[in-house]
Amino acid sequence: MLYSINDIIQAVQKGDFLLLAKTITHLENKEEGSEDFIDKLSSQKTPVIGITGPPGAGKSTLISSLVGKMVEQGNKVAVVSVDPSSVVHKGALLGDRIRMREWYLHPSVYIRSLATRGHLGGLVSSIEAIVKLLQVVGFDAIILETVGVGQSEVQVAQIAFPTLLVLVPEAGDDIQMMKSGLFEVANIFVVNKTDRPEAQKFVNHLRQNLAERAVGINKISLVETIANNGEGVAELLTVIKSYHAS
Numbered sequence: 605m606l607y608s609i610n611d612i613i614q615a616v617q618k619g620d621f622l623l624l625a626k627t628i629t630h631l632e633n634k635e636e637g638s639e640d641f642i643d644k645l646s647s648q649k650t651p652v653i654g655i656t657g658p659p660g661a662g663k664s665t666l667i668s669s670l671v672g673k674m675v676e677q678g679n680k681v682a683v684v685s686v687d688p689s690s691v692v693h694k695g696a697l698l699g700d701r702i703r704m705r706e707w708y709l710h711p712s713v714y715i716r717s718l719a720t721r722g723h724l725g726g727l728v729s730s731i732e733a734i735v736k737l738l739q740v741v742g743f744d745a746i747i748l749e750t751v752g753v754g755q756s757e758v759q760v761a762q763i764a765f766p767t768l769l770v771l772v773p774e775a776g777d778d779i780q781m782m783k784s785g786l787f788e789v790a791n792i793f794v795v796n797k798t799d800r801p802e803a804q805k806f807v808n809h810l811r812q813n814l815a816e817r818a819v820g821i822n823k824i825s826l827v828e829t830i831a832n833n834g835e836g837v838a839e840l841l842t843v844i845k846s847y848h849a850s
């Protein structure tokens with residue numbers, strides 16, 4: 605079921621996301637006419653902020669806090685979470701409903717999960733289409749959350765700018781991330797859960813590692829946060845905006 609883009613825009617303006625949601629489902633399933641519909645849209649440069657990192661790093665908590673700051677500043681925000689596993693899907697979704705509870709019914713916030721049933725590869729083109737639609741219908745920013753370390757996540761990360769890699773001061777995760785291509789495509793490294801002991805050691809180690817690699821023209825930033833109490837999140841938003849300004 606495809607609606608006219610103007611009808612979708614008008615509904616979104618009023619905080620009614622039903623037509624948008626139905627259209628996204630259509631695109632997600634690559635139903636007939638999807639490609640044509642998307643091709644006809646004029647592109648918009650609405651910022652797409654990528655947030656990626658290992659499971660449980662605090663991505664959703666961070667997003668909830670970021671969304672709060674953005675809404676406070678009068679912005680309309682869409683959050684797309686790409687969930688790689690059907691097994692944990694229901695649990696993850698439930699958890700997110702709790703963590704982002706205050707945003708689910710907010711007229712300035714649209715939240716959408718896309719399940720991949722284990723393989724993200726086939727979904728990448730749908731995600732591109734969905735992001736293009738969200739850019740056109742009147743949001744001020746789009747947040748794209750992905751979990752994991754695979755090549756497809758790297759592809760998704762490249763739709764966004766800047767891409768945030770959320771890490772936590774725990775042994776193992778950092779090594780895993782450094783090996784993945786995500787470490788190469790990330791613009792902002794967020795060390796979350798800095799309330800944990802040994803956090804500073806991790807931050808120093810990471811800072812050193814990044815300094816050794818920082819030879820190209822690409823700007824790399826490191827921000828420390830405690831997502832569940834909002835510490836560092838205002839600074840993070842400022843850093844994100846500095847990328848959009850450049």
Ligand SMILES: Nc1nc2c(ncn2[C@@H]2O[C@H](COP(=O)(O)OP(=O)(O)OP(=O)(O)O)[C@@H](O)[C@H]2O)c(=O)[nH]1
Nearest residue numbers: 658659660661662663664665751796797830831832
């Ligand atoms: N101590 C501490 N806990 C945090 C912090 N940020 C998030 N958490 C907790 O970490 C857990 C996981 O947070 P989520 O936001 O669901 O993490 P996620 O990265 O979205 O997880 P997935 O979507 O499952 O990959 C939750 O219990 C949060 O309350 C933090 O800065 N410090």
Ligand SMILES: [Mg+2]
Nearest residue numbers: 663664665700
């Ligand atoms: Mg999450």
